[in-house]
Every structure is written in structure tokens, then in C-alpha cells.
Amino acid sequence: LEKMEIEAVPFTFDGKPGAIPPGPFDLAFSLGGDGTVLYAARAMAPLGVPILPINLGTLGFIAAVHPEEWNSVFEHLLRGSVPLSQRLMLEAWVERDGKSVATASCLNDVVVSSSGIAKIIRLHVKGEKIRLGNYRSDGLIAATPTGSTAYSVAAGGPIVDPEMEAVIISPICPFSLSNRPMVVPADEAIIVEVEAEQRSEVLLTMDGQIVEPLEPGDTVRISRAPFKAQLIASDREVFYRVLHSKLNWSGGPDA
Amino acid sequence: LEKMEIEAVPFTFDGKPGAIPPGPFDLAFSLGGDGTVLYAARAMAPLGVPILPINLGTLGFIAAVHPEEWNSVFEHLLRGSVPLSQRLMLEAWVERDGKSVATASCLNDVVVSSSGIAKIIRLHVKGEKIRLGNYRSDGLIAATPTGSTAYSVAAGGPIVDPEMEAVIISPICPFSLSNRPMVVPADEAIIVEVEAEQRSEVLLTMDGQIVEPLEPGDTVRISRAPFKAQLIASDREVFYRVLHSKLNWSGGPDA
Amino acid sequence: LEKMEIEAVPFTFDGKPGAIPPGPFDLAFSLGGDGTVLYAARAMAPLGVPILPINLGTLGFIAAVHPEEWNSVFEHLLRGSVPLSQRLMLEAWVERDGKSVATASCLNDVVVSSSGIAKIIRLHVKGEKIRLGNYRSDGLIAATPTGSTAYSVAAGGPIVDPEMEAVIISPICPFSLSNRPMVVPADEAIIVEVEAEQRSEVLLTMDGQIVEPLEPGDTVRISRAPFKAQLIASDREVFYRVLHSKLNWSGGPDA
Amino acid sequence: LEKMEIEAVPFTFDGKPGAIPPGPFDLAFSLGGDGTVLYAARAMAPLGVPILPINLGTLGFIAAVHPEEWNSVFEHLLRGSVPLSQRLMLEAWVERDGKSVATASCLNDVVVSSSGIAKIIRLHVKGEKIRLGNYRSDGLIAATPTGSTAYSVAAGGPIVDPEMEAVIISPICPFSLSNRPMVVPADEAIIVEVEAEQRSEVLLTMDGQIVEPLEPGDTVRISRAPFKAQLIASDREVFYRVLHSKLNWSGGPDA
Structure with missing residues (x-):
């Protein structure tokens, strides 16, 4: 699942590790798991391009948008109402x-x-x-x-x-x-x-x-x-939610 | 050692827990261990008064100035060459x-x-x-x-x-x-x-x-x-040094 | 749940902390949670009396017999086919x-x-x-x-x-x-x-x-x-099973 | 230090990894560090031969006999007054x-x-x-x-x-x-x-x-x-002593 075969921009980009896409782009879709977002971030962050991480496998910490949700996220994005999570x-x-x-x-x-x-x-x-x-x-x-x-x-x-x-x-x-x-x-x-x-x-x-x-x-x-990864729809609230569901974060037996 | 009996400003102040000294002061000396600095910080930080933490007992993380050194630190301070460590x-x-x-x-x-x-x-x-x-x-x-x-x-x-x-x-x-x-x-x-x-x-x-x-x-x-503790001569370098000497921080047997 | 209300053998015993029942008994039922078994063990182990720990609340590590199961466990016990778990x-x-x-x-x-x-x-x-x-x-x-x-x-x-x-x-x-x-x-x-x-x-x-x-x-x-707690139907296999269900023991996200 | 150069019994044995010495032996000397004792144990334990682990480098957990002490240990051993530490x-x-x-x-x-x-x-x-x-x-x-x-x-x-x-x-x-x-x-x-x-x-x-x-x-x-390593002069007391000196085991700052 987590192979590096995935990368997309408007419709036509097909990325491979090592091949840094030239741009300019407005947005990169990451279709895969957390590993794919890591690759996308290394390629896109230097260009200042935000990433919409669509999760094709099991729930990820940074690949947090479900395939059924991406349309809705994308529309919110076009209307400018989706915040970017700035990551070191x-x-x-x-x-x-x-x-x-x-x-x-x-x-x-x-x-x-x-x-x-x-x-x-x-x-x-x-x-x-x-x-x-x-x-x-x-x-x-x-x-x-x-x-x-x-x-x-x-x-x-x-x-x-x-x-x-x-x-x-x-x-x-x-x-x-x-x-x-x-x-x-x-x-x-x-x-x-x-x-x-x-x-x-x-x-x-x-x-x-x-x-x-x-x-x-x-x-x-x-x-x-000198640049940051800009993640769409993958903010702090998502992070803490995934912590509970993916890592079984728990404060105690009846938590 | 770590009792709350100690507090001093120019020469005559003797603080007790609860009694917040009125000020104004330019500087507070903390004579004791880390516990004394904690008390001094709660009393002095709201007034914006920096603290010179003289360590009367065993080495502390924040009470890091040895009694023999304080004169020298104080003179540097008067000449303006001692940085303040700003603490949350x-x-x-x-x-x-x-x-x-x-x-x-x-x-x-x-x-x-x-x-x-x-x-x-x-x-x-x-x-x-x-x-x-x-x-x-x-x-x-x-x-x-x-x-x-x-x-x-x-x-x-x-x-x-x-x-x-x-x-x-x-x-x-x-x-x-x-x-x-x-x-x-x-x-x-x-x-x-x-x-x-x-x-x-x-x-x-x-x-x-x-x-x-x-x-x-x-x-x-x-x-x-809304205020910070301002510690004199107790900066980050001191912190890491004390980590080694007081907590035996060690990366390995021949470290 | 976990109060010390201990019910026990032949039918009429009602234990309280401190009151060590005189015996002789063949068997003690512990009706409650792990805390109740702890009390029962301190009272019964010196007398050499085994304990059947029926769990009235949430799953316990040592109170592992469900109320619906106890009849079946008890019958097996009468036929001598239930091993005792000897506990230090x-x-x-x-x-x-x-x-x-x-x-x-x-x-x-x-x-x-x-x-x-x-x-x-x-x-x-x-x-x-x-x-x-x-x-x-x-x-x-x-x-x-x-x-x-x-x-x-x-x-x-x-x-x-x-x-x-x-x-x-x-x-x-x-x-x-x-x-x-x-x-x-x-x-x-x-x-x-x-x-x-x-x-x-x-x-x-x-x-x-x-x-x-x-x-x-x-x-x-x-x-x-100088004595051991003898627990009925609460052996090592049960212990490891409870470890998974109660403490969420897990080796990894898809475990 | 921790090379496999194993010296052993009656004076003439020179072991190498892989070459299991034929025996029979009464005693094996391990001259080196903990790594050498590990090798000696794998070679000697199946033969039932005890090991005298002389430490040529830094203090070891199992290579605990100092070069100056070995004579004295050896004499005690001949008189039968040195206990063997049996190790799983x-x-x-x-x-x-x-x-x-x-x-x-x-x-x-x-x-x-x-x-x-x-x-x-x-x-x-x-x-x-x-x-x-x-x-x-x-x-x-x-x-x-x-x-x-x-x-x-x-x-x-x-x-x-x-x-x-x-x-x-x-x-x-x-x-x-x-x-x-x-x-x-x-x-x-x-x-x-x-x-x-x-x-x-x-x-x-x-x-x-x-x-x-x-x-x-x-x-x-x-x-x-089916056999145990038998270590001479390397018993439990030594183990706990080395724990303090080698791993800096400590319960607190003034311990």
C-alpha cells in the first residue's frame, strides 16, 4: 500500500521517488498512506504547494481524508474555507x-x-x-x-x-x-x-x-x-483523533 | 535547605511564603536550593524582577550560581553583560x-x-x-x-x-x-x-x-x-551541564 | 462493585475485612471483582481453601469466571477436572x-x-x-x-x-x-x-x-x-487472554 | 577487547569461534570481556566444564575477576571453597x-x-x-x-x-x-x-x-x-555490584 508509486497534480502528474515534478502547481493530491504523504511533502514543500492527502489504505496520521470525503474537502478548499496545517x-x-x-x-x-x-x-x-x-x-x-x-x-x-x-x-x-x-x-x-x-x-x-x-x-x-509542509484537512484535531483510533491511546480500562 | 525562609532584595528583605514583597525592586537574590528559586519566581515574576539564584546547598537545576561566584556574576550584571534566561x-x-x-x-x-x-x-x-x-x-x-x-x-x-x-x-x-x-x-x-x-x-x-x-x-x-521568570546566569548551557552532573545523564557506559 | 462484601461456602458465610472466618471449608466463592478475590485470598489461603472467583463486575484478571459460567465450573470442580492455579x-x-x-x-x-x-x-x-x-x-x-x-x-x-x-x-x-x-x-x-x-x-x-x-x-x-492462593478456573491462559481484552495488550496497529 | 580470542584449560588450549574444543577439561579460563565469556559458555557448558572468567578489559557483568585476583580465586577453587553460579x-x-x-x-x-x-x-x-x-x-x-x-x-x-x-x-x-x-x-x-x-x-x-x-x-x-553455564566467582552479589558501577544504577541524586 505504502509504495511510492503515487503522486498527482491537477490531473496529469505521475511522480516517482527522485523525480521532482517541475511545477508550478496549485495543489498536490497524495493518494496512498502516510508514506505517500511523506514523499509528496519532500517534493512539494520546497515549491510551496499544499497537499491534499487522500487515504487509500488504513487510517493514517497525515493521510487523513477518506476517499469519499475528498470531493467535499476539495469544494471547501475552492471556497477558501479549509485551513492549512503548517508542519515543520x-x-x-x-x-x-x-x-x-x-x-x-x-x-x-x-x-x-x-x-x-x-x-x-x-x-x-x-x-x-x-x-x-x-x-x-x-x-x-x-x-x-x-x-x-x-x-x-x-x-x-x-x-x-x-x-x-x-x-x-x-x-x-x-x-x-x-x-x-x-x-x-x-x-x-x-x-x-x-x-x-x-x-x-x-x-x-x-x-x-x-x-x-x-x-x-x-x-x-x-x-x-526553510519551507514547511502544508497539509489540507489534516490539522491538530485530526491528529489527536487518530491517536485514539490508530494507536489505541487510552488513559485507562474504561476510557 | 529547601525551606522557604529565604528571600532578599538589595540587602534587607526576608520573605515568607504568602507574604509577597511590595517592591519596586531591581533584582532579587535567591539564597537556597531550587525550591527557593521556585518561591522567588512566584513572588518576583509578576513584578518583572529578575532573580539571581545563589545555590547554598547541592547543585540545582535553576539554583546554579555557587556562593563563591555570585560576586563576579553580580559585577557582570551591573555592567549589563549577563543574559537573562526567560522561563515559561x-x-x-x-x-x-x-x-x-x-x-x-x-x-x-x-x-x-x-x-x-x-x-x-x-x-x-x-x-x-x-x-x-x-x-x-x-x-x-x-x-x-x-x-x-x-x-x-x-x-x-x-x-x-x-x-x-x-x-x-x-x-x-x-x-x-x-x-x-x-x-x-x-x-x-x-x-x-x-x-x-x-x-x-x-x-x-x-x-x-x-x-x-x-x-x-x-x-x-x-x-x-502573562509573565515570565527571568533567571540570571542560569541559561540553557547550565541546564544541560547540570543534567549530566546531577541526574547522571549518560548515553552509555564509557560516556 | 469492588467492596469487601464476601460471600462464601456452604451457603451462609458473610465475610468482612478483618473478620477471618474460622472454617473448616472446602471452597470459597468470591463474588465481586479483583478486589474481592484479594480479600478472599488473604482470608482463605492460610486455611488452604481454594477460591472460585465469580466476577460480578467488569472483567478481572483474577475474578475471571462469568456469573453464567459458574455452575458449569462448579460441576467440573466436583468431578475433579478443574486445575488449581497456585499463586505466590x-x-x-x-x-x-x-x-x-x-x-x-x-x-x-x-x-x-x-x-x-x-x-x-x-x-x-x-x-x-x-x-x-x-x-x-x-x-x-x-x-x-x-x-x-x-x-x-x-x-x-x-x-x-x-x-x-x-x-x-x-x-x-x-x-x-x-x-x-x-x-x-x-x-x-x-x-x-x-x-x-x-x-x-x-x-x-x-x-x-x-x-x-x-x-x-x-x-x-x-x-x-508459607501458603499459596489457590484459584479455580483462573489459570495462566486466562491471564494472557485478559491481558489482551482488559489492558488492550497489542503488538501493533493491525494486531 | 571483546574479540573471540579464547584461552583455556590446562594451559594449551587456544579456541576460535566454531572450533569446539574436544575436552575433557576440568576448567576453562576465559580471558577477555563479557563477549569472551559468552563464547566460552557456548563451548564449555555442554561439556559441563566450569568457567573462570578473567576480565582483561573494562569491568564486565560476567567477566568479573580482575587479572590480579585470578591467582587467589584459583587457589580458593582448588580448595573447593568457590561457589559456582549456575546460569540458565x-x-x-x-x-x-x-x-x-x-x-x-x-x-x-x-x-x-x-x-x-x-x-x-x-x-x-x-x-x-x-x-x-x-x-x-x-x-x-x-x-x-x-x-x-x-x-x-x-x-x-x-x-x-x-x-x-x-x-x-x-x-x-x-x-x-x-x-x-x-x-x-x-x-x-x-x-x-x-x-x-x-x-x-x-x-x-x-x-x-x-x-x-x-x-x-x-x-x-x-x-x-539442557545444560547450564557454570561461572566461577561471578555470583549474584557480583552482579548487583556491577550494576551500580557499570550501569550507574542509582535510586536518586544522593544515592
Whole structure:
């Protein structure tokens, strides 16, 4: 379901990962699940094009418009009465030997993790003004609020309101009793240094879709993207509703 | 150490809880631990008076100036070269039978919890536009970022950068497998309804210092205070440093 | 629902907390919820009397026989074809100034916690041969496997198979990043020392039903009871089934 | 440090992974870290040979004898005054198309996880008599008590007394809010079914050292090994001491 085959604009656009459509567009329809919206956001957010995420599979956090509803949403949209949910996106720059070798943006998360057999990797993490320290773990997730319900929550991170300007830093299986997920402001760049000594391959993954191998000594600089994803009919109220229905959020047995 | 006996302005002020000093003042010295700074913040923040928190006991998160350093900090301050750390404070309003019966502000946290024998209490929690749902738990903590390293972290909450505009909602021992700490924007008021049926006394506690009994049917409205605590020489860098030394923050065994 | 109104064997017994029925009995019926079974277990286990827990309210972990089913279970029982689930119980002895001042047994848990306003209490915990160390927390839970799905799981403890011979030690809101629930063998007595310096009242609570005030300097010795609770038609399979239905145990969104 | 260079018994044995020494031996020396003891245990436990684990690197949980101490331990041993710590080991059998294709034993843990890019895998887990259900996660750890301080604790599992007869089942980053680590008796075989539909490669890893690729439809049967690891001078007291020094176990800031 969640394959990347789907992308549409007025009627004729058929997107594939990597092929960034030229535009100009007024609106992008995302037909698929949350994964499709992630792809659409990376393609459309730099162009300032809002996305109408129609959900073709099971209920999604960001693909929240049911196929039967889209017509009605679209008409409201034409009349200008549908608010846009502005969502923080992140950029990651990889620096190697003093040069930038790769960069990309994402709506959910930037993950630095080991590949192959689960093995501890060694990262040093800091902000521009703050020191977080060494991480000995299977990896590290830097998630947007939109991504707080994805991989980050599985790693033990908090749920963060989707329209906040914050980044959640969650270690993956830290070899420490005293590590905790951390929430920092979106305007603090996070610098992840891949230490020189590693016993496992290290990968950079963005939105679970873009994968770059990293080398010992690399630095990944994660900061707010200069653009936002603009989601139609997928606002905060929807987010909290999906939290209950999809993740079984519950305060207690009779809740 | 952490008693409320301490409060000073130019040289002669001796504060007690409840007695709000009239002012005007240019500066308040807090001589004690974190608890003393909490009291000072509640007294001084509404007057716009910055606080120089001198730490007389063990290292604190917000009482971070060592007694030997204060002279030097004070001189820098007179020369205008010490930045103020602006910290979010919260207000809580208790409504009973349609009337406001109590209100107070705090720098760390608002806690609604059971008193006496640990017993589950029943709360319904929502924002102005969002629905969080029912909580069956020993209670609920609404913490500022400054308070994220206090009771909230003990209840499993994330560490939040101290200068963010966010509120952390952490359940205390929720009788549910699927509850999680949540981070919401500071401009979203949080409404905690004490449900009609309770098997335990319910208390409102602010900063661990102000205590109000609540009644079934009460509503506690928690929102951002119209003023901020202004802390001298207690900025974000200090916060992260104390995190390592006081809470043993560690990413791994050789970190 | 969960009041202590215990109905029991041959037809005429009406139990109240504190009044231990003299016996001899062949069987005790527990009519109520899990709380009623806890009371029945404390009364009947020392006499070696098995309990048939008929559930009059919402589904319980140990009160698992539906009112419509009890006849059928009872007939199977008379024919000898219903297995007994043997459940570990705990005893707690309070020592003060070298004397035992109180003792009781329980099926779910022994809790040492603060009363009144949530305040950190100071405990030192060890086994007979092992050292666990100091706890700065709202309290400590020593739970049986049967009790692992009650207060202990709310405090973050693991689920433990109900027929194991183990004790789960879970701190309640520990003021530490590096504390974790711990599982120790049932034949290791656990010694909880209430340290001399306390800023809160300290209470001993057993099964959430028996409450004893503790004093600074007291020692609580928690060990396996010399008898077991014998539950009819409430075996391990039932336990795991209830885990799914009552606590919404789930491995994932389409599970 | 943690390489597999195993030195052993009467003076002349030089072990390599895979080469199981023929014996008979009275004693095996493990010179290295915890990883070396894991290898030694897999080689020596089936032969009933006890292991003296001399720690050449940083302090280990099971490699606890300092190089300066080994002489003294060895002399005590000759006089018969050193107790053996008996440790549960696990076996894993892989069944494919009705045939056993692989089997091995381990002292720490059996891990079924995704390889390559972190992706959710789909497992169905049950015991012989109990149903645990579906897991949607990065993987699953079945750990012995000895292994409870290794990968399992990083995934959020409890600390379990090292001489218990228990298996800890910890999900790795479960895509669910309502999953928890679980402790089951060692005599309950655990059956992990790799579901037919997978979007990632699935690997079986034992003690972090033995790796087998799994295929969709495979079943991994995890049960207690018919032999135990016998560790010299590495008993429960040592375990709890190392917990404090290596993992910074702490109950609170002044603990």
C-alpha cells in the first residue's frame, strides 16, 4: 500500500521517488498512506504547494481524508474555507572531510542507525550551544512533531503536538539506564558526529525512504528546513483523533 | 535547605511564603536550593524582577550560581553583560460550580493527584481545541520545560529545553499500557476535569509548595502566565551541564 | 462493585475485612471483582481453601469466571477436572525498635509510599544477600506475578507470568534517570528500610486494602508467605487472554 | 577487547569461534570481556566444564575477576571453597518447511530482528500454552536473566536476578503504545513465527555473535538448554555490584 508509486497534480502528474515534478502547481493530491504523504511533502514543500492527502489504505496520521470525503474537502478548499496545517520539516547535511556530500529534507524523521546485525554505534551529539554528549545505542532519531507518532514513539519518545516548532531526539536502544528522549527547539541545529571507531556500518535514513551510508568521522547536521509542509484537512484535531483510533491511546480500562 | 525562609532584595528583605514583597525592586537574590528559586519566581515574576539564584546547598537545576561566584556574576550584571534566561510559567484556575475559587502561578509544575493512600483518580483532560481523553491514574503533571527535570521526569516524561514554550503532560502511574507523556504548545490551555465519581481525595499542588484540595466536579484550567521568570546566569548551557552532573545523564557506559 | 462484601461456602458465610472466618471449608466463592478475590485470598489461603472467583463486575484478571459460567465450573470442580492455579503470596513484617509491630499477607503487592502531598521519600533496599541501594521516589512496590498487572505495571513494571516464583520491585516515580524495575526470586527476602530523615508521612499498603503508618527508622521485611492462593478456573491462559481484552495488550496497529 | 580470542584449560588450549574444543577439561579460563565469556559458555557448558572468567578489559557483568585476583580465586577453587553460579542458557531451533535447519545455544539472548534499514518486521509469538500475539516491531529479544543487563535492558526490559529460571521477552521499538516487556518461566518454550509477509530481511542473532538469516514462514523455537553455564566467582552479589558501577544504577541524586 505504502509504495511510492503515487503522486498527482491537477490531473496529469505521475511522480516517482527522485523525480521532482517541475511545477508550478496549485495543489498536490497524495493518494496512498502516510508514506505517500511523506514523499509528496519532500517534493512539494520546497515549491510551496499544499497537499491534499487522500487515504487509500488504513487510517493514517497525515493521510487523513477518506476517499469519499475528498470531493467535499476539495469544494471547501475552492471556497477558501479549509485551513492549512503548517508542519515543520527538517534538513540533514552530511559533511565528510570538510565537504557537504549529501543533503535532503524530510517531514517525519532523520535516523542515524546501525545496519545489518543490531550492534551498538558510537555517536557524539550536540547542539549549536548545548552539549548532549555521547550516545552508545542502535542509533538516534531526530523527529519532527509530525514524526513523533512514527519511529520515535516506538523508541519511547513523547507525543508532540503536530504544529509545534520542536525536534524530538530519541535514542534507539541506548546502552545506558540514564538516557531519555529530549525535546529541543526547532531553531537549534543538532550535530551528530559519527565517531571514528565503529563496529557496524552506519546509515542515515530520512522518512524511512531515503538511505545514505555514513562513514566514521562524518558529521550529520540536522536543522529546520526553510519551507514547511502544508497539509489540507489534516490539522491538530485530526491528529489527536487518530491517536485514539490508530494507536489505541487510552488513559485507562474504561476510557 | 529547601525551606522557604529565604528571600532578599538589595540587602534587607526576608520573605515568607504568602507574604509577597511590595517592591519596586531591581533584582532579587535567591539564597537556597531550587525550591527557593521556585518561591522567588512566584513572588518576583509578576513584578518583572529578575532573580539571581545563589545555590547554598547541592547543585540545582535553576539554583546554579555557587556562593563563591555570585560576586563576579553580580559585577557582570551591573555592567549589563549577563543574559537573562526567560522561563515559561503556568497559571492554574480552579472552577467550582461556575466560579473561580483559586488561582496561582508556578515555575515548575501543576499536579492534580490523589492524596492519602495511593488510589486511582479519574480525570478527563482536553485542550481548547483538542481532546486528550480520560486518565485513570495516580494523577497528572502539567510541567513547564523548567519543570521537565523535576517531578515530570520521575513520572517518565521527556527532558525539554528550558527556554521552550511548551507544556509537558505526564500521567502519574496510569492504569493503562497505552498512555504516553505528551508535549503541547504553551498557548493551548489545558483543562483538567475532576470527574464526579472519585474514591480518593484529590489535591492540586503547584511547584510542590502550594496545595489546594479539589472536589469532584471541579475543573482546573492550566494556561501560560502573562509573565515570565527571568533567571540570571542560569541559561540553557547550565541546564544541560547540570543534567549530566546531577541526574547522571549518560548515553552509555564509557560516556 | 469492588467492596469487601464476601460471600462464601456452604451457603451462609458473610465475610468482612478483618473478620477471618474460622472454617473448616472446602471452597470459597468470591463474588465481586479483583478486589474481592484479594480479600478472599488473604482470608482463605492460610486455611488452604481454594477460591472460585465469580466476577460480578467488569472483567478481572483474577475474578475471571462469568456469573453464567459458574455452575458449569462448579460441576467440573466436583468431578475433579478443574486445575488449581497456585499463586505466590507475600508477607510483610514491620520491625520498629527491634520488635515486630505488624504483619500481614497479600496476593498482589506490598507498597511503601508517601502519603498526603506527593513528596519524595527515602528508602534503603536490600535483599538478604544482595544490595539494591537507596531509592528516592514516591515509593516502592514489591509485587507478586499476580500483582504484576496491577499497580506495578502502572509504575512501569514488566508483566510476569502469574505462576512464577518471583517478586517485582518497581520504584514509583524515582527521582533518578537510572532506576529500573527489577525481578528477584521469591525466596529472597526484601528488606526496605525507612530512612531516619523523611519529609513526608510514610505508609505501608497491602493489596491496596490494608494500610499501616510507618515511622522513620522502621524496617519492612517482605518475604514469600508459607501458603499459596489457590484459584479455580483462573489459570495462566486466562491471564494472557485478559491481558489482551482488559489492558488492550497489542503488538501493533493491525494486531 | 571483546574479540573471540579464547584461552583455556590446562594451559594449551587456544579456541576460535566454531572450533569446539574436544575436552575433557576440568576448567576453562576465559580471558577477555563479557563477549569472551559468552563464547566460552557456548563451548564449555555442554561439556559441563566450569568457567573462570578473567576480565582483561573494562569491568564486565560476567567477566568479573580482575587479572590480579585470578591467582587467589584459583587457589580458593582448588580448595573447593568457590561457589559456582549456575546460569540458565537458551537454545533456539529454526524450523523451515517442517525441518529443523539450524540450532544453537546461548547465554545472553536470542534476537529476531530486521536487517538493513530499520524496518518493521511482523512476528507472531506464543508459548506452548499461552498466546502473546502479534508483534510489529524492529524485532524481539528473548533474554536469559544473565542477558537482562545486555540488549534487553537497552530495549526497556527489567533487570532480572541472574540465577532465576526465567526468560525476558522484550520487543525492540514496537509500533504500539501498549506493549511491555514480559517475564515467563524458563520451562515455557517460546515460539516465534516469522509471518509470510515481510518488507525487510529477518535475522536470528544469538549472543550478538551467531547470525542466521531467516525466511518468511520460518518458526524459531526458543527453549531452555539442557545444560547450564557454570561461572566461577561471578555470583549474584557480583552482579548487583556491577550494576551500580557499570550501569550507574542509582535510586536518586544522593544515592
